[in-house]
Amino acid sequence: RLMVIKKGKDKPYTIAETRGRYFDIHPQAGIVVAELDAYNNTNIFSDLHIIDANNGRKTKITHGGRYLYASWSPDGKKIIAVHSELGENALHLLNSKGNLLKILWQGKNKTVLGPPDWSPSNDQLVLSVWRPGTRWNLELFDIKNSQWSSLTHSKNIETTPHFSADGQEIFFSAD
Numbered sequence: 001r002l003m004v005i006k007k008g009k010d011k012p013y014t015i016a017e018t019r020g021r022y023f024d025i026h027p028q029a030g031i032v033v034a035e036l037d038a039y040n041n042t043n044i045f046s047d048l049h050i051i052d053a054n055n056g057r058k059t060k061i062t063h064g065g066r067y068l069y070a071s072w073s074p075d076g077k078k079i080i081a082v083h084s085e086l087g088e089n090a091l092h093l094l095n096s097k098g099n100l101l102k103i104l105w106q107g108k109n110k111t112v113l114g115p116p117d118w119s120p121s122n123d124q125l126v127l128s129v130w131r132p133g134t135r136w137n138l139e140l141f142d143i144k145n146s147q148w149s150s151l152t153h154s155k156n157i158e159t160t161p162h163f164s165a166d167g168q169e170i171f172f173s174a175d
Helices: none
Strands: 002-004 012-018 022-024 030-039 041-053 057-060 067-072 078-085 087-094 100-106 126-128 136-142 146-151 158-163 170-174
Touching: 022 067, 030 067, 041 067, 041 078, 041 087, 067 087, 126 158
Parallel strands: none
Antiparallel strands: 002 012, 022 030, 030 041, 041 057, 067 078, 078 087, 087 100, 126 136, 136 146, 158 170
């Protein structure tokens, strides 16, 4: 379930039933979440859904998309999604209806991407990245130049990074 607790209230309530674990909220565009769905009655793929935070209505925006995670652009008009197929991850830029606009980066060498977060300045993403020979580290992805830069290189498992509201800090969890 996707739950909410309102300020000043003591009981949470359910917004929507979901099979997704990671979601991103935009105040106007809604909540984007990747959920496992049956596709062609023979496969289980992960697709993107938009949930209206006011009424819980869920709209499926991809079909057989193989999207693991998604994050809204600051203006709520685009979505960055981690695509997974044949053991390789990619970064897909989608419009708010789930249509592919551009493949920003195509993985190689079995690089694995975690949930992305879009910078408030609209020019970078931050993700946890696993590369062969390393552990989970944090990296920035420059959207305009499609370039990666390393933020951490440690023995810790660093995951679920998020930009601060002003984009000057990145919060993340680590073991």
